[in-house]
Amino acid sequence: MVQEFSESQRIVYYDTEITGCVGIGKLVDMMMLISEDHSASVGVTNEKVQSYGLGWVVTQHIVDITRLPKANEIVKITTKAENYNPFFCYRNFWVYDENGKELAKMHSVFVLMDQTKRKITRMQPELIEPFEAEYTKKIERLPLPKGPTVPDKKQEYKVRFMDIDANQHVNNVHYFDWMLDSLGADFLKTHTLKHMNIQYKQEIYYGQTAISEAQVDGVNTYHKIRVDDNPNCVAECLWTNN
Structure with missing residues (x-):
């Protein structure tokens, strides 16, 4: 059991x-x-x-x-x-x-x-x-998050020594911070997160520059973290208005 x-x-x-x-x-x-x-x-x-x-x-x-x-x-x-x-x-x-x-x-x-x-x-x-x-032999077919198609927000983050964990790459919590921070204070103060689907694709290392892109479509937001042109993390979120 x-x-x-x-x-x-x-x-x-x-x-x-x-x-x-x-x-x-x-x-x-x-x-x-x-x-x-x-x-x-x-x-x-x-x-x-x-x-x-x-x-x-x-x-x-x-x-x-x-x-x-x-x-x-x-x-x-x-x-x-x-x-x-x-x-x-x-x-x-x-x-x-x-x-x-x-x-x-x-x-x-x-x-x-x-x-x-x-x-x-x-x-x-x-x-x-x-x-x-x-x-089980079965593999779950979970819905995959959709990233932004036409990003309307963009923010860059230089990866600091303090962002790296014992696995020698960026700790997962920073992806959340970078994604949501790119939405800006006005959005975050007036919306409450209800659902998030986040998929990790590739690790980010010390000294790299992470680019957080977001697209806002009403109460839905779409996110991508990338280094150069390589996607490292993709997420989509559902919010409610406060």
């Missing part, structure tokens, strides 16, 4: 944005931390994965938001490794308030990356079986 894993966290002021709510990138970071703690609890630590010359890499998140938690709220984050096939692992996340009401949920796709060849490799039994996820 697939096991759930939960932890509670307090939203502190430095997790929040000018709206007083936690930022979507920070919330996803919190969920990723819970997945790491879950992995460690079943003996699949980062050190064990690295001993195989491998690393977990996220290729896609689909996030649905009822309400973003505010500063000083206690939230419970629950995760479950649902199922896997030879090359992909699918994990779900839920964020609840203190009364057990669902605030957000996320469906994520993970792969194992060969750290030397930088190529996806097959799931290793020793690294996936402890989660008791269901094995």
Whole structure:
């Protein structure tokens, strides 16, 4: 039987944005931390994965938001490794308030990356079986995000040393920040994010210049992060007017 894993966290002021709510990138970071703690609890630590010359890499998140938690709220984050096939692992996340009401949920796709060849490799039994996820031969056909066709917003970001994580490339949370920041303060103050589909395509490294392009179409926005002409990340978002 697939096991759930939960932890509670307090939203502190430095997790929040000018709206007083936690930022979507920070919330996803919190969920990723819970997945790491879950992995460690079943003996699949980062050190064990690295001993195989491998690393977990996220290729896609689909996030649905009822309400973003505010500063000083206690939230419970629950995760479950649902199922896997030879090359992909699918994990779900839920964020609840203190009364057990669902605030957000996320469906994520993970792969194992060969750290030397930088190529996806097959799931290793020793690294996936402890989660008791269901094995399937099927590959999920998730909707792929549409990037901007005619970008009307553009912003450049020089990749700093502080943007790089232990995997030696830009931490995923910065993609969220770059994408949404390009929309500008006026848009972000008057709209609330309800749905985001984000797909990672290629890593970004220290010293490169990331170009964030966005297109606004009413309450829908379309995003692309690229270095030169190579797309690194694509996302589409649905918002509501405040």
